[in-house]
Amino acid sequence: MNNRLKALRAELGLSQQELAARLEVSRQSVNAIETGRYDPSLPLAFRIAKVFGKAIEEIFEEDSK
């Protein structure tokens, strides 16, 4: 799954640590999601979407083959 987390975070001027604090996860988790090493669960995806004020599908998209 691809995501626009890094770009959206940059738009808001948030560091990984600040985003992690807002999501109540570790910075490691934010990093793993940004780099595509981990796909978040639906509840976490909803929390991420809420932080950026966007729909989940505007942040996450399926891998295009």
Added chain:
Amino acid sequence: MFCSGASAAKKRYERDVLRFMAAYVVVILCSAWFVKHDGHERFYLYFWSVIPAIPILGVLVRMGQYLQEEKDEYQRWLVMQAILVGTALLLGTVVVNDFLRAFANAAGLPPFAGFMIFCMGMAVMQVVQRLRNRVSADE
């Protein structure tokens, strides 16, 4: 640099594991002493043989509790991955050893090897995870 990712639940878990291991050191010394000096009766021999297993079982139970307490799903996933690798290494070793014992009359695994193999598998996976996280830690 490594990401600093230890949650409150993980810190509590690590603290409790250290306590269990400290208890294990004390108990194993006591058991060895009692078996040597008072190990003639079968009941006491069994008793002092089983007692050192309790802190180790405590670590396993605490591991399960940690997985329930950990709110950070990525951290939980990392620990579950490490547990799976440890379990796979242990079961793989046991299966190979069983066939060697059955068909080649090879010796069984030495005492305490099981838990050590499990821990080794977990440790190797945790090192791999740390290396992976280190590579991509820069923002």
